[in-house]
Amino acid sequence: MINVKNLTKKYEDIVAVNGISFEVNEGEVFGLLGPNGAGKTTTVEILEGLRKPSSGEATINNLDVSKETKKVKSIIGVQLQSVNFFEELSLSEIVELFADLYSSNVDSNEILDRVGLLKKKDSYFKPLSGGQKQRLSIAVALVNNPKVLFFDEPTTGLDPQARRNMWGLIKSFQKDGKTIVLTTHYMEEAEILCDRVAIIDEGKIIKINSPSNLIDELTKSGFKSTKKVREATLEDVFINLTGKSLRED
Amino acid sequence: MKIYLSFIIAVSKMFFRRKQSIFWSLFFPIVTMLVFGNLKIIGYSAPNVGILNNSNQAESTIQKLEESNVINIVKIESSAEAYNALEKGSIAAFIELPNNFDEKTPRLSKPSITSRKGDKAELQLVENLLASTLDADEISKYVQSNVADITYQGYKGFVIPGLVAMAIMQNGIFSVIFTLLSYKKQGVLKRLQATPISPSQFIVGHLIARVSIIITQTIILLIMGVFVLGLSVGQGSIFAWINILLFSLLGGILFLSIGLAISNLSPSEESAPALANLITFPMLFLSGVFFPIDFLPKFIGYISNALPLTHIASGIRNSTLYGNSTLSTLPQLGFTFIWLTIVFLICAKTFKWE
Numbered sequence: 001m002i003n004v005k006n007l008t009k010k011y012e013d014i015v016a017v018n019g020i021s022f023e024v025n026e027g028e029v030f031g032l033l034g035p036n037g038a039g040k041t042t043t044v045e046i047l048e049g050l051r052k053p054s055s056g057e058a059t060i061n062n063l064d065v066s067k068e069t070k071k072v073k074s075i076i077g078v079q080l081q082s083v084n085f086f087e088e089l090s091l092s093e094i095v096e097l098f099a100d101l102y103s104s105n106v107d108s109n110e111i112l113d114r115v116g117l118l119k120k121k122d123s124y125f126k127p128l129s130g131g132q133k134q135r136l137s138i139a140v141a142l143v144n145n146p147k148v149l150f151f152d153e154p155t156t157g158l159d160p161q162a163r164r165n166m167w168g169l170i171k172s173f174q175k176d177g178k179t180i181v182l183t184t185h186y187m188e189e190a191e192i193l194c195d196r197v198a199i200i201d202e203g204k205i206i207k208i209n210s211p212s213n214l215i216d217e218l219t220k221s222g223f224k225s226t227k228k229v230r231e232a233t234l235e236d237v238f239i240n241l242t243g244k245s246l247r248e249d
Numbered sequence: 250m251k252i253y254l255s256f257i258i259a260v261s262k263m264f265f266r267r268k269q270s271i272f273w274s275l276f277f278p279i280v281t282m283l284v285f286g287n288l289k290i291i292g293y294s295a296p297n298v299g300i301l302n303n304s305n306q307a308e309s310t311i312q313k314l315e316e317s318n319v320i321n322i323v324k325i326e327s328s329a330e331a332y333n334a335l336e337k338g339s340i341a342a343f344i345e346l347p348n349n350f351d352e353k354t355p356r357l358s359k360p361s362i363t364s365r366k367g368d369k370a371e372l373q374l375v376e377n378l379l380a381s382t383l384d385a386d387e388i389s390k391y392v393q394s395n396v397a398d399i400t401y402q403g404y405k406g407f408v409i410p411g412l413v414a415m416a417i418m419q420n421g422i423f424s425v426i427f428t429l430l431s432y433k434k435q436g437v438l439k440r441l442q443a444t445p446i447s448p449s450q451f452i453v454g455h456l457i458a459r460v461s462i463i464i465t466q467t468i469i470l471l472i473m474g475v476f477v478l479g480l481s482v483g484q485g486s487i488f489a490w491i492n493i494l495l496f497s498l499l500g501g502i503l504f505l506s507i508g509l510a511i512s513n514l515s516p517s518e519e520s521a522p523a524l525a526n527l528i529t530f531p532m533l534f535l536s537g538v539f540f541p542i543d544f545l546p547k548f549i550g551y552i553s554n555a556l557p558l559t560h561i562a563s564g565i566r567n568s569t570l571y572g573n574s575t576l577s578t579l580p581q582l583g584f585t586f587i588w589l590t591i592v593f594l595i596c597a598k599t600f601k602w603e
Binding site for chain 1 (some may be wrong): 252263265425437439440441442443447
């Protein structure tokens with residue numbers, strides 16, 4: 001579905017992305033992992049048609065992202081890292097406006113229901129909680145019924161309940177047959193959601209494989225975790241005590 | 250096409266839901282208009298009365314009139330000039346002495362007095378003065394009085410069209426920079442960039458939406474002027490409204506483009522409002538919004554004539570006061586259009602989503 005070859009993005013003095021290549025298969029959840037400044041967001045923004053690569057090429061559904069940008073934009077759904085929308089519009093007005101920008105006829109109620117915001121459809125954007133803003137952003141990404149979804153750190157800053165809710169949504173999109181590219185700083189999130197991950201550092205891909213293969217590889221090489229593996233994590237404790245349900249609605 | 254319609258609807262909704270935008274684009278200009286529209290700029294002074302002398306037997310009559318301190322005599326060369334001065338308000342009435350007028354036998358060829366509608370007091374004043382100058386026993390035997398089809402609107406007729414032009418400028422420039430800069434800062438524009446719409450579609454959609462708001466604002470302000478301050482628009486000429494809407498459209502797009510260009514070119518978010526004030530503030534005083542540019546020193550007058558607001562204000566004013574035909578406002582429309590083209594090109598060239 002996505003094909004990236006020798007993609008490079010140079011700014012005046014830095015090389016943000018340095019000749020990376022990877023493929024994403026149809027229906028796959030593909031994770032881009034890496035420290036801040038590794039080049040994840042730049043890579044994603046090139047694929048989304050927001051930036052032009054300095055060299056190399058990338059295609060989505062056989063469409064060149066830098067040449068057929070408009071066509072590419074119409075088959076992808078995008079959730080950007082900084083989530084903001086028009087403050088004086090209600091959620092359903094925002095979804096409808098974006099649907100019009102994609103020349104798509106969708107039912108805004110249906111889309112808002114999908115992300116659990118139907119009750120909030122007449123509310124404005126500003127008073128929403130962080131998790132609700134993220135879910136609206138996901139809703140807007142769905143207006144054109146995209147083949148490919150890009151999620152840039154969709155769970156950063158969310159509480160554990162909202163994160164789990166977001167994971168459920170992402171899994172449900174995969175079930176619908178959508179291809180998903182995800183960037184995240186949370187390894188456990190990548191482990192749960194991603195079929196394969198690419199680990200990026202300093203603009204280069206160091207490794208691509210499935211999370212479980214990568215873990216096996218490391219343990220076979222004789223790695224021993226300094227931390228004792230327990231049956232539960234603190235997050236399990238937290239969820240167990242506070243419940244799974246979302247708090248913000 | 251549907252994209253533009255959605256833009257118009259969305260931008261209008263956002264506009265009317267923003268308290269600041271209502272305050273600055275409607276409340277503030279309306280209050281300014283009420284204050285200035287009711288202002289009596291000049292205290293009482295003797296009215297100016299024109300004299301159009303076609304006779305060579307009138308020396309002492311004119312001398313007597315000039316000596317009077319209840320009116321100021323202004324010499325006038327042609328009747329066209331006289332009517333023009335009546336309309337502009339530089340004279341309140343004029344006396345015409347026919348070419349066969351002879352001050353020794355004034356009853357044989359009567360001088361005439363022409364005044365404006367509603368200026369009865371001035372007419373009577375001039376009638377009485379002229380009659381006593383001519384030693385007349387009965388006024389109507391010596392003087393013929395006419396009322397010209399002109400209503401003088403006073404300062405409100407000057408300042409309301411100026412304030413309408415000012416409101417077009419303020420709304421155009423400031424509404425764009427304040428909304429666009431916050432969209433940029435918050436990344437809303439970046440999200441729009443991720444949709445298949447092109448920058449030109451965004452700019453055009455935004456301009457159409459905002460210029461419809463500006464045209465609505467113009468209509469509301471003028472209607473307020475008509476019903477609250479008793480302004481007469483174009484003496485019943487349909488051209489007046491057509492012209493005013495044309496100026497509102499072109500001027501609106503021009504100032505919106507200036508706003509877009511400022512938000513594209515200003516180095517930081519903080520500097521954009523300062524830059525906008527730097528552009529709008531001189532225009533408020535140099536473009537004949539509050540007082541005629543003839544009051545300014547001559548060299549500043551040249552600057553005034555190069556500013557777009559001068560021409561928009563004078564176009565709207567001439568249409569309001571005299572109901573000028575669209576053809577006769579072509580110079581001002583053309584000037585506005587040239588400015589618009591230049592600024593639009595700059596703003597299209599410099600547009601950035603981020």
